[in-house]
Amino acid sequence: MKKFLGLLLIISISFGLFPQQNISSNIFQSSEMYNITVSGAVRSPGVYYMPPTSRVSQVIKRANAIPDSLLILEKQAKQKRRLSQNKLDEPSQRNIKLIRQADTTRIDLLRFKKLGANEQNPYLKDGDIVWVPKIDKTVSIWGQINEEGNYEMVPGDRVSDIVNLALGITDRAYTEQAYITRFVDSKNKTQKIVFNLEDALSNPHSQLDPKLKKDDRIFIRELPQYHEEYSVLIRGEVKFPGRYSIEENQTSLLEILKQSGGPTEDADLSNAYLQRRRNEDTIDPEFERLKKVPVEEMTELEYEYFKTKSREMRGKFSINFEQLWNLQDESYNILLKQDDYIYIPDKTVTVNVSGQVKNPGLITYIPKKNYMYYINQAGGFSWNARKSKIRIIRANTGEWLKPDDDTVVEIGDMV
CATH class of the missing domain: 3.10.560.10 (Outer membrane lipoprotein wza domain like)
Structure with a gap:
């Protein structure tokens, strides 16, 4: 019977028995939609109609949709934020509040995006309120980590939490010792906290896994001489x-x-x-x-x-x-x-005669000949030759010699 009614409806629309505009409008209005309120650090706060299968990330994405007319301005703004590297200007991804009647749940969308934690991106229900604050506190992690940089922190964060969000340590990481640089006052005075990284990662959220504070900087060093080529x-x-x-x-x-x-x-x-x-x-x-x-x-x-x-x-x-x-x-x-x-080198069978001779260049080597033989082979001295400054440069040592008549020129030497 249902198949028959469906076929009848299609035939009726095809032959113009019902206006298509009214039909589509009635179908849209009969569909169940949830009213979701989005507020805080989003581009367009307000009430959004979402399908029942929607998650928190989807309604936030809609609230941050950029009109085509503003795309160029948004790209410029993103470039400025990237250059400043100031995460405090950005909307939170880890401290989002989902308010459902009398209950409030903290949502960590970064854990959903980085680690696939589905419970941090729950399905919405009719009447939900999603509040997105700005980032309030950050920590940073540097060194042998897969994604260095600044990370938003939430209450209770420890070293293992930030390492996980940074997609883990590299093969080069020195795990016996890492350290945290922590500010101890409102100025620039700091203290260094040394800890065993392997223990921290093997025992997450234990006493071996240091708690973090605002503006902490975690440094993970490289193994000495790791696979050096x-x-x-x-x-x-x-x-x-x-x-x-x-x-x-x-x-x-x-x-x-x-x-x-x-x-x-x-x-x-x-x-x-x-x-x-x-x-x-x-x-x-x-x-x-x-x-x-x-x-x-x-x-x-x-x-x-x-x-x-x-x-x-x-x-x-x-x-x-x-x-x-x-x-x-x-x-x-x-x-x-x-x-x-x-x-x-290959076997050189020449001597190089350079400088103030008539035809400088390579001369065929003849054993036991002195420098004058090779000068004569090169056409003799030119008119401005300084004969007292003649030197032989040995090919195998680079030594400069002041020759006499008994000095034998060797293969590859320069006169």
């Missing part, structure tokens, strides 16, 4: 150049040479080097001081030291790679650190 870089004439992971101060130079497949046939181990690039291990306080001193104000000894250090490769180790690789000489097997750089 150390690596070194090896370039040049090895079979597999690239970056290799190490354990700092445990992995040796020889281990990395072996991991990289060892030197190729074209490798020149006599000119290979290891450079430590981490600043704290290579800084020279005296050289750093002299860099700020004008040359004319340096003593003769300071100037010589400055010139010498300027010519050196910073952080370069004195290592005989030939003995290390061929003879496994442990005296050269340095323990490596983060960002160490290993370079194995």
